[in-house]
Amino acid sequence: MSLLDRDLTTGAAAHRAGVDRLVASYRAIPLGAPVRLAKRTSNLFRARAATDVTGLDTSGLTGVVDIDPEGRTADVQGMCTYEDLVDATLAHGLSPLVVPQLRTITLGGAVTGLGIESSSFRNGLPHESVLEMDVLTGTGEVVTADPTSRHTDLFRGFPNSYGTLGYATRLRIALEPVGRTVSLRHVRFHDLDALVTALGEIVAAGEYEGETVDYLDGVVFGADESYLTLGARSDEPGPTSDYTGQGIFYRSIQHDRPRPVRDTLSTLDYLWRWDTDWFWCSRAFGAQNPLVRRVWPRRWLRSSVYWKLVALDRRFDVADRLEARRGRPPRERVVQDVEIPLSTTAEFLRWFLREVPIEPIWLCPLRLRDDRSWTLYPLEPGETYVNVGFWSTVPADPAGGPGATNRRIEDEVGALGGHKSLYSEAFYDEETFWRHYGGADYPALKERYDPDHRLPDLYAKAVRGA
16 A cells, blocks of 8 residues: 555644643652653663652654645644654655754654754754644653643743653644655765865855755765765656665765766655664674675664664673773763854864764754754844764773763854753763753743742753763
């Protein structure tokens, strides 16, 4: 059965029943006990304190409620994964304005946290395409928030709150039309300043060498080898490449030619091009070894499988034990995404390549869609930022204490006018943290929407692992 033949929506009645179960499970948790979602997957990379409390029942909030193809909107439940959301919208020739890279990221998670992708230079971040949302707040009530009339402070403060003000149960989002395929150009640069200059020009013009650019991201392999990948929506017939099996997408980018290398992917495969190998992190599990890849089931080439392997490693300290057997120190996990102003991006990249032994590095430009302010992740309207993503480990520095490399990165990001996402470990002192993440406004939001402090505050959750 094709996508066009399937009804991928949940329906309003089922949604109401799901919300009722969520609210009942929230009210059943004793006062003073930790409150958490009961979910099978996660894309967070920070430790959390153990608890025996049963999580909130989100089992009825994992789908799409309705799609309006003419109005180009969708009503989506908070625990719906982007994998399911994209399947539903592509059946109508539409897509969310920003589709984060990993299939199991949920819409609610991308909005209460942060998500980004190659359309962010023109569409901003996922929360900017939200038209209204229902939120279960810390008071146990479900309220509707929008940008103009209802709970506007919560609407502006919800992004980057990470469940500390409440949980989204339904979000109405804008959609945009997409084509059958995405045509790609991989442009090589031998100099980081030239790459950053070109990136800024493409963001401003929406084109490169006379051709439209709808999607834009990049990969840095080293100071003298970096690439921008330019994507354009297309309905042209013809063959498409497949990087869901033996082929590895990020390796297809590399070349040493004077002109861009061209490629074409189906729209679905383009949206999930990074998920198959978790960008390039699958190499840590041997999945890029040709011999291993031939026998690795295709259905296991996806980020959710690798994440489970990481969870097992963290539980049993497999990697550190192997390092100890080889006479090496433990390794520090450096899994971060940071937003750097375009004007200081080349400086940050040079510093990072010099100081941190991690490659490749992902680049993704973004601009806010309008002049609207977002309380807990303040970016400047009209400013171009570059998300720099790096995900690996480095030898631990015993003299530097826990998180030594991460702390140095935090200091450099702050010195260059940037921010970092909070999905992974953070090491800020409390004063510095609140200076970066809306500390002047957060107490009032907390007092209004979680006056009994049933949910941890943002610092406790992001830094202390509450």
